[in-house]
Amino acid sequence: MTARIRPGEDADADQLIALIGACWALYPGIRMDVDGEMPELRALASYYAEASGRLWVAEDGCTIIGMAATRPHDAADAARDATPQPPAWEICRVYVHPLHHGLGIGHALLDTVEAHAIATGAARLLLWSDTRFARAHRFYEKRSYVRSGPIRVLHDISHSLEFAYAKPVNGIELLDTAAAASAEYRLSDILIACVAEGAGVSFLPPLAPATARGFWKRTTTEVAAGNQILLCGWVDGMLAGTATLHVGTAPNQPHRAEVQKLLVHPDARRRGLARALMQRAEQEAARAGRSLLTLDTRAGHAAERLYRDMGWQEAGRIPGYALTAEGTLGDTVFFWKKLDIASDAMNRSR
Numbered sequence: 001m002t003a004r005i006r007p008g009e010d011a012d013a014d015q016l017i018a019l020i021g022a023c024w025a026l027y028p029g030i031r032m033d034v035d036g037e038m039p040e041l042r043a044l045a046s047y048y049a050e051a052s053g054r055l056w057v058a059e060d061g062c063t064i065i066g067m068a069a070t071r072p073h074d075a076a077d078a079a080r081d082a083t084p085q086p087p088a089w090e091i092c093r094v095y096v097h098p099l100h101h102g103l104g105i106g107h108a109l110l111d112t113v114e115a116h117a118i119a120t121g122a123a124r125l126l127l128w129s130d131t132r133f134a135r136a137h138r139f140y141e142k143r144s145y146v147r148s149g150p151i152r153v154l155h156d157i158s159h160s161l162e163f164a165y166a167k168p169v170n171g172i173e174l175l176d177t178a179a180a181a182s183a184e185y186r187l188s189d190i191l192i193a194c195v196a197e198g199a200g201v202s203f204l205p206p207l208a209p210a211t212a213r214g215f216w217k218r219t220t221t222e223v224a225a226g227n228q229i230l231l232c233g234w235v236d237g238m239l240a241g242t243a244t245l246h247v248g249t250a251p252n253q254p255h256r257a258e259v260q261k262l263l264v265h266p267d268a269r270r271r272g273l274a275r276a277l278m279q280r281a282e283q284e285a286a287r288a289g290r291s292l293l294t295l296d297t298r299a300g301h302a303a304e305r306l307y308r309d310m311g312w313q314e315a316g317r318i319p320g321y322a323l324t325a326e327g328t329l330g331d332t333v334f335f336w337k338k339l340d341i342a343s344d345a346m347n348r349s350r
Contacts, residue, residue, distance in 0.1 A: 002060065003058040003059060003060050003065055003066065003100070003103075003105050004058070004059045004060075005056055005059075005066075005108060006056065006057060006059065007054065007055065007056055008044060008045045008048075008055035008056055008069070010042075010043040010044065010045045010046055012064055013043065013044065015057075015064040016041060016044055016057070016064065017041050019064055019065070019066070019067060019095055019097055020032065020041070022097055022098060023095045023098065026098060027133070029132075030130070030158045030160070031157050037156055048069050048070075048071055053069060053070050053072065053092075054069065054070060054113070055067070055068075055069040056068055056069070056112050056113065058105050058108065060100070065097040065100045066095060066097065066100065066105045066109050067093055067094070067095050068092070068093065068094040068109035068112065068113045069091075069092040069093050069113065070089050070090065070091050070092060070113040070116055071092060072088075072089055072090070073087075073088035073126060074090070086123035086168070087123050087124070088122060088124040088126055088166075089117035089122035089126075090125075090127060090128075091113055091114070091117070091126070092127070094136070096109070101135075106139060124166060124168050124169065125166065125167055125169065125237065126148065126164065126166040126167075127140065127145065127164075127165050128162040128164055128165075130160055130162055130163075131151065131160075131161045131162065137163065137165075137182070140165050141165075141182050141186060142185065142186065144167050144186055144237060144238050144239035145165035146165065146166065146173075146179040146180075146183045146239075147163055147164065147179045147182040148164045148179060149164045149166075150164070151164075152164065165182070167234055167239070168234050170234055170235060170236065172231055172232065172233045172277060172280045173232055173234075174229065174230070174231055174280075175223070175230045177220060177223050180219065180220040180223045180230050181220045183216075183230075183232060185213065186239045187212075187219075187232075187239070187242055188209060188216055189265075190239070190241065190263050190265045191207065191215065191216070191263060192206075192207045192212050193265050193266055194263045194264070194266070195207040197266050198324065198325040199263065199298075199301075200297065200298030200301060200322060200324070200330065200332070201261060203215075204323060204325060205325050222246075222248065226247075226248070227246065227247060227248025228244055228246055228247065229245040229247060229284050229285075229288070230244055230245075231243045231244070231245070231281060233264075233273045233276060233277050235268045235273060238265075238268070240264060240267070240271075241262075241264035241268060242261065242262075242263050242277070243259060243261065243263075243278065243280070243281045244259070244260045244261040245257050245258070245259055245284060245285055246258040246259075246260050247285075247288050247290065255289070255290060255291045255292055256290060256291075256292045256293070256294065257285045257288065257290040257293055258293070258294050258295060259294075259295040260295070262274060262277060262281075264277075274303070274306055275310065278306070278307075282339060285339060286339045286341050289341060290339065290341075291338060291339050292336065292338060292339070293336065293337045293339060294334070294335065295307070295312070295335050296332050296333065296335070297332065297333055297335070298324070298330050298331070298333075299331035300330075300331075307335050310337075312336065312337045313335060314334070314335055315335060316333075317331050317334065318331065318332050318334075319331050
């Protein structure tokens with residue numbers, strides 16, 4: 001990428017309006033009325049500065065080819081939330097001229113605004129994207145944002161509807177069906193990387209992307225049916241790990257749940273994420289009224305040491321249960337753990 005990123009100025013107004021117009025022209029039905037609906041574009045740098053935010057642009061020579069901004073999340077919106085929320089910043093107006101797509105400019109702009117928001121105290125990042133902007137959705141999902149909450153109606157001349165996307169900078173969240181669907185590509189990347197590292201999670205390397213995505217699409221379906229709890233963990237703004245908890249057990253096992261997948265991207269290991277995901281999985285199982293958890297793992301794997309350290313009990317092992325990445329047969333260890341549901345309910349009521 002040869003573009004230069006610099007702070008935006010009010011004097012950039014004409015070029016910013018032209019940039020947005022070029023991006024919107026790709027989508028029939030979207031109309032621009034600057035003075036009627038977006039007068040802030042006439043002095044956009046001041047607009048964000050007055051909201052304690054910042055605007056950046058990407059230049060190729062003297063021509064602006066990209067833009068992005070960030071500001072603290074609207075205090076009025078935060079006040080309407082039912083529960084206290086961590087400090088959140090909104091990512092705004094991320095645009096790259098269509099002639100410059102695919103060159104990394106969008107990533108560089110988003111890196112810039114995310115870094116500023118995080119340095120200023122953001123613990124959560126959120127944004128809105130028109131439901132027609134399918135390319136943008138793939139971009140944000142690649143950057144570890146997931147769908148969050150209901151669609152917003154703007155009541156503008158373009159009859160716009162917007163998806164909400166969000167992610168924590170660090171932390172673990174339970175994903176609903178829409179969020180799970182939007183995380184499928186990033187979760188596929190994690191699964192492929194873990195399998196390549198030799199993880200004993202039902203697949204062998206090299207794992208084809210289509211196979212990985214098929215697995216997570218099935219997981220989304222199970223989330224929608226209420227049979228699966230999907231937890232995801234972020235490290236430094238990147239979706240880096242996941243744990244799945246199967247609660248669609250047989251009629252004679254309503255008290256049991258099974259931890260089926262615990263995955264942490266190799267680049268994010270030794271940060272405590274696997275332990276945090278397991279702790280959250282146990283909490284969610286207790287909330288679901290499950291007093292017995294089970295799982296299995298490859299013998300000798302780092303996960304086995306983690307489970308033992310967290311108080312899981314070995315039920316037994318089966319020699320030569322599954323193929324390893326090297327093509328040999330490896331042993332599998334089965335674990336169980338009892339949960340104190342009464343204590344968990346008491347802690348949540350305090």
